[in-house]
Amino acid sequence: MSTQVPFTIEQFYKFMSQSKLMAGKCAKCGKIHLPPRPICDNCYSTEFTWTEISGKGKLLTYTVIHVAPPQFQALAPYAVGIVQLENGLKLPGMISSVPQEQIKIGMELAIDFKACSAGQTWPQWQRYCFRTA
Amino acid sequence: MNGKPLVSIISAGLSKFGKHEGLYAREIFSYAAKEAFDRCPKLEPKRDVKAMFIGHMGEAYEHQGHMGSAAADWSGLLGIPATRTEAACASSGAALRSGIYAVLSGLADIVIVGGVEKMTHRSTAEVTEYLAMASDYPFEQFHGITFPGLFALMATAHMHAYGTTQEHMAKVAVKNHHNASLNPKAHMQKEVALETVLSSKPVAWPLKVYDCSLITDGASCIVLAKPELAKKYTDQPVQIIGSGQASDSIGLYERKSLTSLQSAKTAAKTAYEMAALKPSDIQVAEVHDCFTYVELMSYEDLGFCPVGKSGQLIDSGETQLGGRLPVNTSGGLKAKGHPVGATGTAQTYEIYLQLTGQADRRQVKDAKVGLSHNVGGSGATAAVHIYRGEA
Numbered sequence: 001m002s003t004q005v006p007f008t009i010e011q012f013y014k015f016m017s018q019s020k021l022m023a024g025k026c027a028k029c030g031k032i033h034l035p036p037r038p039i040c041d042n043c044y045s046t047e048f049t050w051t052e053i054s055g056k057g058k059l060l061t062y063t064v065i066h067v068a069p070p071q072f073q074a075l076a077p078y079a080v081g082i083v084q085l086e087n088g089l090k091l092p093g094m095i096s097s098v099p100q101e102q103i104k105i106g107m108e109l110a111i112d113f114k115a116c117s118a119g120q121t122w123p124q125w126q127r128y129c130f131r132t133a
Numbered sequence: 134m135n136g137k138p139l140v141s142i143i144s145a146g147l148s149k150f151g152k153h154e155g156l157y158a159r160e161i162f163s164y165a166a167k168e169a170f171d172r173c174p175k176l177e178p179k180r181d182v183k184a185m186f187i188g189h190m191g192e193a194y195e196h197q198g199h200m201g202s203a204a205a206d207w208s209g210l211l212g213i214p215a216t217r218t219e220a221a222c223a224s225s226g227a228a229l230r231s232g233i234y235a236v237l238s239g240l241a242d243i244v245i246v247g248g249v250e251k252m253t254h255r256s257t258a259e260v261t262e263y264l265a266m267a268s269d270y271p272f273e274q275f276h277g278i279t280f281p282g283l284f285a286l287m288a289t290a291h292m293h294a295y296g297t298t299q300e301h302m303a304k305v306a307v308k309n310h311h312n313a314s315l316n317p318k319a320h321m322q323k324e325v326a327l328e329t330v331l332s333s334k335p336v337a338w339p340l341k342v343y344d345c346s347l348i349t350d351g352a353s354c355i356v357l358a359k360p361e362l363a364k365k366y367t368d369q370p371v372q373i374i375g376s377g378q379a380s381d382s383i384g385l386y387e388r389k390s391l392t393s394l395q396s397a398k399t400a401a402k403t404a405y406e407m408a409a410l411k412p413s414d415i416q417v418a419e420v421h422d423c424f425t426y427v428e429l430m431s432y433e434d435l436g437f438c439p440v441g442k443s444g445q446l447i448d449s450g451e452t453q454l455g456g457r458l459p460v461n462t463s464g465g466l467k468a469k470g471h472p473v474g475a476t477g478t479a480q481t482y483e484i485y486l487q488l489t490g491q492a493d494r495r496q497v498k499d500a501k502v503g504l505s506h507n508v509g510g511s512g513a514t515a516a517v518h519i520y521r522g523e524a
Contacts, residue, residue: 009271035272061293061391063285064338065277069262072277077335080278082286082386092286092386093276105293127276 007036007048013125019113021055023089024048034089055111056133057085062095062103083109083130094129108133136409136521138372140236141363143243143356144173145485150351150470151253151320158195158251158352159203162187165247165354165475166208173356175366176243178210182356183241185215186232188225188248189474193263195251200474204249208354221267222423223509224248225353226477226516230378232357242359248479249352250472260348264473267510269384281345281424283385283511285337288426290391292339295441297429299339303330304447305425306343306467312454313464315494320349320470344425349470353479369489375410375519377403383513396515397434397508404504405436408519412436415458415519416500417487419480421508422465431506432460435517454495462487462495477507477516488522 005011007024012035015022024036028045034053039046062081065072072078079095081103095103096112109130146168148161170178185208189200197203198217205215220227225248232246252260264280265273273283291297307327313319330343363370377400382388388395405411412435420435422428429443437458438446446452452460463469463483466476484503486492503520 013271061286061290063282063289063340064335065279065282065285066335066337067257067261067279067281068277069265069274069279070258073258075277078277080276080282080286082391090386092272092278092384105289123271123275125271125275129276 005050007033007038009035010123012036013123016113016128017126021053021111022050023053025051032087032089034091053089054086057083057109059103059105059107059109060084060090061105064100079103081130096129097131136374138360138374139376140233140357140373141360141370142373142481142485143358143363143366143370144169144176145356145482146170146172146354147318147479147482148352149318150349150472153251153253153350156251156350158189158197158200158249159207161251161350162204162247162249162352162354163207165352166245169354169356173366176356178208181243182210182213182245184213184235184244185210186218186228186235186244186246187215188219188228188477189217190219190221190224190250191263191266191473194255200249204247208245220514221509222421222471222473223477223507223514223516224474226505226507226509227378227514229355229478229481229518230376230516233373233376236357236359242362244357245354246357246478247352247354248474248477250474251350252348252472253350257348272384272386279337280511281337281340284424284426285340286385287391287430288339288424291426291430294392295444297444299331300327301429301444301447302339302344302425303327305422305428306330308447308453309422309461309465309467312462312495313468316464316469319464319468320347321468340424340426346423346466346471347468349472351470351472351475351479353475353482355478355481355485369523371485371488372521373518374521375404375408377401377407378514378516379403381513383510385511393430393434393440394508394512394515396512397431397506397517400515400517401435401506404517404519410502410519414502415504416502417462417484417497418458418460418504418506419463419465419483420460420506421476422461422467423471423508425467427508428460428465435504435506454497459497462492462497477505480505480507481518484520488520
């Protein structure tokens with residue numbers, strides 16, 4: 001519960017490493033926060049419960065990145081997109097294992113918790129990506 | 134809410150935009166300040182200027198923060214309160230807004246607002262990384278999403294929703310390069326062909342090299358005065374009659390719309406209401422074409438055309454010089470260049486020239502009402518200002 005586990009972005013990524021997509025649900029107004037936040041922006045409550053959400057969704061938009069920052073250059077060109085999950089909330093991320101010419105707006109994708117890593121000193125979070133559902 | 138002047142612009146300066154090898158940001162800024170001082174002989178800077186707000190986005194470029202004081206020092210104004218404003222690529226749009234707050238508060242009758250960035254000594258990969266710092270870290274940068282990538286996500290969504298094409302975007306580049314060819318201070322003073330834009334290398338599909346603004350060094354400097362004092366300093370003040378600034382979520386993915394910027398729409402609504410004007414009253418505009426798609430999106434967010442119809446507006450030629458509403462007569466960020474911290478008040482500089490009849494070969498005939506639209510990050514900040522010249 002809220003006293004044990006902080007409702008933070010870092011905790012979101014800790015759940016990722018346990019293969020769980022977790023959002024914070026405000027105990028007062030019911031708003032679901034993805035990523036979780038320590039204070040509800042709607043009603044300012046600090047009481048939340050964790051709720052596991054489906055990692056399946058539809059691709060809203062995408063791009064293929066050719067000019068990448070130094071730590072991602074080895075992966076370029078790579079596709080990234082914004083996925084609308086089944087509960088309506090959105091998450092961005094890389095789209096892996098789909099040939100780039102086959103990526104289409106509206107296609108079904110699902111989160112993959114054990115994803116591509118790029119060398120990074122901080123933060124050492126597990127990076128998810130999206131694959132075909 | 135009646136078009137009454139908030140502040141008056143009594144002078145303006147702009148450094149040459151381009152590569153300033155061997156110059157430090159504060160040195161580039163001093164050239165913009167000098168032009169503003171020279172243009173207004175009745176201004177005695179050391180006596181009259183009471184505060185300074187300087188847009189500067191990144192410490193990373195020169196390993197140099199604290200640009201407010203450095204810019205004040207190199208402008209010969211050491212001692213006045215000088216503050217750096219940071220709102221990514223809208224850093225000097227935010228400086229302008231801050232200057233308006235300062236004058237309207239009554240604490241300072243004359244203030245300098247401006248901005249500067251020195252970027253060209255860094256590699257493209259480094260600049261890509263530094264610019265991305267203005268986007269969300271844990272869900273965007275951490276996943277390799279670049280700045281062009283964010284705007285590409287919006288462009289793809291717009292193409293899908295409204296049938297906008299890469300040709301529509303390319304036409305923005307062609308237009309703005311033409312305008313820059315008429316601007317001696319622009320970074321790239323040359324025309325480009327539609328084919329050149331369309332066949333340039335991809336940066337973040339569908340955006341290609343020629344859809345992207347330039348990595349540029351440059352500075353801008355505007356002198357604002359309390360309206361009642363303006364005529365003491367110049368016969369041709371330009372009045373700022375509308376000012377809007379708004380914020381939105383730093384992460385693009387958290388927003389309702391992926392094809393428009395709510396921050397820009399909110400800022401525009403505020404500015405239009407303050408000025409008691411509507412989009413059709415605008416005669417010349419400088420908009421934030423950091424990528425060609427963003428100029429198209431701005432047409433819709435600013436009410437220059439209906440939602441989804443920006444491709445038709447660029448096709449119509451109405452936003453070219455000689456059209457009904459010339460946009461980015463300076464060449465825009467696309468071809469004049471985009472030294473990010475300098476951009477917001479560089480837009481103000483161009484509107485100042487246009488409304489005082491000093492825009493030479495790119496002068497919009499009899500322009501009296503202008504607008505600037507400055508976007509920070511992927512739209513987490515937008516600042517819109519409306520200007521009126523003397524009748």
